[in-house]
Amino acid sequence: MTTTTLAQFNAASPQEAAQTLRPCLPIDRWIEEIVSGRPYDDIESVVASAHLAASPLRPDEVDAALAHHPRIGERAAGDSREATLSRSEQSGLSIDEELTAALRAGNAEYEARFDRVFLIRAAGRSTAEILEQLTRRLSNDDETESAEVADQLRQIAILRLQGALSA
Numbered sequence: 001m002t003t004t005t006l007a008q009f010n011a012a013s014p015q016e017a018a019q020t021l022r023p024c025l026p027i028d029r030w031i032e033e034i035v036s037g038r039p040y041d042d043i044e045s046v047v048a049s050a051h052l053a054a055s056p057l058r059p060d061e062v063d064a065a066l067a068h069h070p071r072i073g074e075r076a077a078g079d080s081r082e083a084t085l086s087r088s089e090q091s092g093l094s095i096d097e098e099l100t101a102a103l104r105a106g107n108a109e110y111e112a113r114f115d116r117v118f119l120i121r122a123a124g125r126s127t128a129e130i131l132e133q134l135t136r137r138l139s140n141d142d143e144t145e146s147a148e149v150a151d152q153l154r155q156i157a158i159l160r161l162q163g164a165l166s167a
């Protein structure tokens, strides 16, 4: 994970600053709002700006961003920054056959119900907890679930941003 210092981020060209943000959340409007808020006094201010720009995320923005997330339990292929991040976020998942099979079935059920990949902030969560969340969210109505997906996406973006910037 290459980190950028806050000073470098503030001093970079808009294009370079955008490159730091894109693997966190590939939404142009979100990236541009944060880039245009530079210079920031501290990382907390960048995070606050990122949170504001992601509240709310439009449904079309969420759908576009989801395309960059592999299924939970499936290893992201390739060596892009996003794939590397995704693999590290999912590194805590269990290799227990039963849990893995249940997760695979849950993903399929979720995709049949909501017609998109199940997205959850995986960092810091066990497979059992992810399964629990998946099961709970399966009974959400569409509107509630759309809001939950946007919130998970925002959490992943903020975690990635905090990992990408160093003081």
Ligand SMILES: NC(=O)NC1=NC(=O)NC1=O
Pocket: 069, 070, 071, 072, 085, 086, 087, 089, 090, 117, 118, 119, 120, 121, 122, 123, 156
């Ligand atoms: N389908 C997913 O939830 N994917 C992911 N969650 C994360 O926290 N990182 C991912 O790639």
